[in-house]
Amino acid sequence: MNPSPKPIRIARAKDGHVEVDGAFDAFAGHILLRAGFLSLPSLNGRSIRLPLDMGHDWENEQSTWAAQMLVTARYPVRLDPGLDTRLAPPDRLSGPGRPPAMAAQACPTRAACR
16 A cells, blocks of 8 residues: 555646656556556656557546556545546446346246246
8 A cells, every 4th residue: 555645646637648646656556557557767767657549538447447446455546537437427337238137037837937
């Protein structure tokens, strides 16, 4: 768990890509890598961000997924509201359409049920 009270922040930068900043350890880094983030060298050490040009919907889904995994691992997380897919209308949160549930059917004959 992150010993620092500073949350891990996932936000869209001014240039449009989604980046992560804040204090996080190696385990949080592995969670972010599992969620599709890239760890790249930068002038300040390492930069963690999503790949470019994958589309806003994909970036939002991956960011929300990463935040949920980090929260489950008990890290303090601040997710940019523009990336949070949980705030979408209920029809979008329901996922793909599912066939209606089947009701319990009565046995065709009493003999078959015994």
